[in-house]
Amino acid sequence: MDSMQSNNLINNLRTSLDTNVIKQNYLDHLNLSLGKDFKNSTPWDKFYSLSLVIRDRIIKKWHETQQKYYKNDKTKRVHYLSIEFLIGRLLYNNILNLQIEDEIKNAMNELNISLEELAEIEPDAGLGNGGLGRLAACFLDSIATLGIPGYGYGLRYEYGIFKQIFEDGFQKELPDDWLKNGYPWEIERKDRAVKVKFYGRSEPYKDNNGHLRFRWVDTYDILAVPYDIPIVGYGNNVVNTLRLWSSKSINDFDFDNFQKGNYIKASESKIISESISKVLYPNDAFYAGRELRIKQEYFFVSASIQDIIRRFKAQFGTNFKLFPEKNVIQLNDTHPALAIPELMRILLDEELLSWEEAWEITKKTFAYTNHTVMPEALEKWEVHLFEKLLPRHLEILYEINSRFLNNVSKFYPNDINKIRNLSIFEEGSVKQVRMANLSIIGSFSVNGVSKLHTEILKNKVFKDFYDIWPEKFNNKTNGITQRRWLLQCNPELSNLITKHIGNKWIIDLDELKKLEKYADDKEFLNNFHNVKQKNKIRLSNYIYKTLNIKVDPESIFDVQVKRLHEYKRQLLNAMHIIYLYLKLKDDPNYDIVPRTFIFGAKAAPGYKMAKLIIKLINSIAEVINNDTTVNKKLKVVFIPNYNVSLAEIIIPAANVSEQISTAGKEASGTGNMKFALNGALTIGTLDGANIEIKECVGEENIFIFGLTAEQVQRLKESRLYNPYEIYLKNETIRKILDLINSDYFSKGNSELFSDIFQSLLFGINGGYPDEYMLLADFDSYKTKHKEIDKLYRQTFKWNKKALLNVARVGMFSSDRTIKEYAEDIWKVEKI
Template sequence: MTTEQRDAAGPGTALPEDHLRSGSSVDDLRGAVLAKLAYAVGKTQPDASQRDWFLATALAVRDRIVQGWQNSYRATNAGGTKRVYYMSLEFLIGRLMFDALTNLGLTDAMREALSGLGVDLDTLREVEPDAALGNGGLGRLAACFMESMATLAVPAYGYGIRYENGLFRQVVKDGWQQEYPENWLSFGNPWEFARPEIAYDIGFGGHVETLPTEAGPPRYEWFPSETVEAVAYDTPVVGWRGQHVNTLRLWSARAGDPLRLDAFNQGDHVGAMADRVRAEAISKVLYPSDATPAGQELRLRQEYFFAAASLQDLVRRHLKKYPTLHNLPDKAAIQLNDTHPAIAVVELMRILVDLQTMPWAEAWEITQATFGYTNHTLLPEALETWPVPLMERLLPRHMQIIYLVNALHLDKLRAAGQSDVEVLRSVSIIAEGWGQQRVKMGTLAFIGSHRINGVSALHTDLMRQTVFRDLNALYPDRINNKTNGITFRRWLIEANPALTAILVDVLGPAVLDDPSRLEGLAAHAGDPALQARIRAAKRDNKLALGRIIAARTGVQVDPDALFDIQIKRIHEYKRQHLNLLETVALYNAIRAEPWRDWAPRVKIFAGKAAASYHTAKLIIKLANDVARTINDDPTVRGRLKVVFLPNYNVSLAERIIPAADLSEQISTAGMEASGTGNMKLALNGALTIGTLDGANVEIKERVGDDNIFIFGLTAEQVAERHRTGLSARDTIAASPRLAEVLEAVSSGVFSPDDTGRYKDFVQALSDNDHFLVTADFDAYYAAQRQVDALWRDEAAWWRCSIMNTARVGWFSSDRTIGEYARDIWNVPVAAAE
């Protein structure tokens, strides 16, 4: 059924074969899988591979989503309910089969149905590709939000790009990261519905003509020199209990003409495909390197491509039901997930002014009332800016609109009495200082939105004080906080069924619907029987992770050791190198004092470095060099192991997080906007060691000081150090332990094949320690020894672990989405059951 057919369908319209698709008994499911195997996959049982069985199962599950999907669409359309459009360059959705089975309540029935066919459901789980549509926290947050919007029956579309390869597949060779295509679509995607009939022309380049009108201001028409088609692919997103289903619509780039036939017939077979290759490059890879001008242009093309297609789509949908766009803010809320889709502000103005001939002032009022903007970073390099010459060449009409938006914005401020040149320069969309004018996309998103939110209490306060200080002073009511959350369905029920079963036994099945009921676990935290059950479940999870570690790295780990986990994108501000320096210090201490009762520990790292980020890739190499040295040293006697797990993704996180004892959240204070890995790990009973950064602050407030390890400089102290100087020489001189570690790394103790490999790395830390690794080292080392002491007190440790699980119910993405719905989008949510 096409989108247009769905638009026309009224409430109560039955889908064909609904009676064949709704059965949920074991026999119904078994029959459905066999039917799909025969008629959709085209295989018989004896000939079917595990992949064939996965496809048949996925398609059978998908059938059971479709009716709810169509019902949800019809109900929204018939009732004229306001829709949310969540625009994100990333949706790190991971594998979807268990997500769908869990939310439909079919996991046990499907497991039994497949078992009767000699097929293991958990084996099929490993066959499913991990959708490579995101990089890290930003994309995983978007996935959690989509699931929570469906759970709360918020009518929503997610809009993004259908990356053919997505983020790269990380392979570690000789300790170095290497990048390979992540071709997750090579065997097809059974969850998506191709919509070739839904395609929009997206223009680039060309020129703008001024067209006179009989009365009023002239019109402007853009004549692009290049056109790319955006083709829709829809994935249904089912909410908890299957009561509501939303749509994730991803755009794939397609050339208008597949090849130049004249060139092909003349023998230029490669040149005949050039336009197609250029067009389809837009949806080939997530985050292509922007180290070259061509890479920068491709990123901007990606961002405009999906923003423009999404706006055309939602405007089409709106005008199909309503005769005007004047009521757009009443019927649509568009949320910009970071600055990547910020060009949508300008594109909507172009649609309203150029295509709908709406007066500028009214168009701007509608635009501001429709958009909301979520900021995810305070790091200057992550707040996007684009060179004006690139924008003028690629999007000439949009650059005209940006100039006019900026001029009217500054004129309004001057008319209101703002004459401070520095303030006006600060809040201007156009920036100087890079050797060329650049467009500040964060400022554009701020000015073009009626609400701007941070993602943790600390981050939001710092937004007001730093990157948006002057804008906040001028528009004090726009910034608000929406602390991030995670979907417990994925990160507890699916990822950790053993712990989930214990929680249901202790707290009752209602805990699956209401995360606040986790608080009841606190009353049982000291119960030795409960501690023993949770400890046993954790050990089983550690055994499972140990098998993965052995298979992928060859390292054998002790499940009774403390599993110390740092899993996140590799970046200097996240400070994996602080963890590694402490690891070296611990290694030195174990060898120097072998008589001490050292708590056995396994340090587990995972994460990807951006392909062009040399220092981050060097940190990965250091992790592998340190791991090789320590793991091969018999004098350590197994008390310390170090592991770097390659190709970190959602599926690997689902195995690591339930096995974690200690959660490393050690970013430089004031630089991590929120974090969501910290929430997932705490939910699964890991204790946090971290700085007062991002959502760590709020986790500390909820779990209590006795159940978390906080160390290091505060955000205010970090800011002061940045003002007074970042040389670390005095700090290193005052810490013999740190000096010894840095000397070992610098001199080649861990890199005997290249003794100078880390010399410049250590030199940079000494001369300009921007991320204050050395400043926090001694406090971090001391905090780790407190971890050791608590680990040796078994009852105390497991009490703290249980308290972490009990106290983090507030960090549900359902709570976060409820706040967005109330404070930003003005849409109702489903009442709690």
């Protein structure tokens, strides 16, 4: 047997789906890869060995996919740059996408190992914080499932954002050491490491043709080492790549300093270099934090752009006119915006193109997704940081801006306001670089992520840009992958659906429309209801196991899980809970359906008001849950350390989905889609994708309340909104706020929640009173909750509406979103 035949035999044995082969592969990895025997192996060893078995069956497909991309000269690649990828656990996800669940279960069962228990051992990858990262993960799944040549690029954080615990109800942040035992899904690619430069100076010189050129010299260089994670498409043999960069010191150890006894100094370079990829989103409330964060952003985009150019040159040489035809780079918000001047720098300084050639290539390559409508949330960086860290890029930014504003002035002569609004640079006491303006100027496409969001971008936030380039702006409403957010997280419902309409919905979510014919089928609705109850029991058991709180699975599970921010209005939810509590205290026989309010949220470490709201909700929970006069009808649970894996337990169990942001503030939201897909009814404002969910499921199948975005805007512009007047006139609101401002929920500390009281009625730190219109929307919100209470008593009607939510949210698949990106923006075809 020759070596090729031998290799093929080995590969076939390592990718076979025969039960005995899988068992043997598992034992081989346990023995040979981990050095353990079966008897003495730990649960972690068992998980890791099975992951390696699955990885074996991925890698062959991975190689074949990449070879197809290289062999086809017509291939156009999509590069998705994102500072976050919240991919969650991958063991079960990979098994499902490979469609080998039965084979793996059979093999594990014969070894008396529970696949479900092994899957629970895997830590959530600490690569993201919230919606931005989860969206990116969904998009990668859909790009692979649709067979689009795609690469994700991001940072390999050694620690996730943080592990959240509560101490006396206060959030405390602990390190999220998710890599401490290794990570079976990644492969280190040291041969693809690149150098990333910082500091130094820009030096002009004349090239051989007498042209003025620049070189970046005297720099401090850091090594970017890539770690690749395979992204498996569902049932199509496509495996794409998520490439994450880890920062390493070029000179780990200074032996000369060590010899002199300077032991700390000897390792200083290693410490400084590796801090870049150490922690997700360092606290930027102080100068050093801001410097580190901009370092993170530049580090990963520089490494990524170098990698993209390397791959292009390997196939097409230096014919850079082809670059936009073969590559598109999608900026997931402004965090990767420095990729624009970085591509310019490489084309100008290293590939020696002219400015005109480089700029033409650059602006045809980038597309920008915006994720916020709040001007204060648009990313800005102090110019002096650029002067220090990225001097050559600052020169390029000045040149981009100058040429752009010269063109603008031709259309708007003497219009200083227009020039000021459009400039990349914001003048003021501290001059800043506006990353959103850079992203728009340097991209051929700018998209919002819901219809309302995009309209606000066009008509308000970026109106001046829209007036110049209306053709650049488009909408791509967000979506979620049904493989993770139904097939994986809700197997009982998935099985019920597949039994009645087949399994095509897994790759075509519009197939769920076929469920509508069961909307009046009592047997189906009864089974549908039983699935929800099983999921509620599972969540109840989790809550009791982790928090020692007993909740009633027969109660309404009312859920709000998302990042803690004032505009998302967890405080409005808390006010309504206090309202119900007071009603029950006044009248213990007050007739309500028992309600369990479930929260999950992390607050940014430097966001004091958000952390205070967490403390308030935990304090409310402590009072209510220990009050025997009300706790049979009311429970409040704040589950710590909310992440993807927790969401997979919580979302299938929810009856009510709280999507209550101030209208006009939420770009889209994707949690709203996940809840509706799993049969929860939404209570929400006309904000973000709630509007499109209402259009799809029907106004009668969603609970919409509150001011519209236009009404919010008019109230603010009129300056007539007076929350203190509402407080004086509305007895219910006054009682709620007075209770918050007393020592009732704070164990005798009447000052603890005074900032919440002050912010709602008078504003604090120069902010507007009730900035997010809680008091304006409270009565409408309370009324809708009464409708929820009334409807839940009518089991048939409730289940019918819940089923229609499932049946009608097919458009919110990320597959649909990615098809729109591919057709309208990327102009890329599947292979």
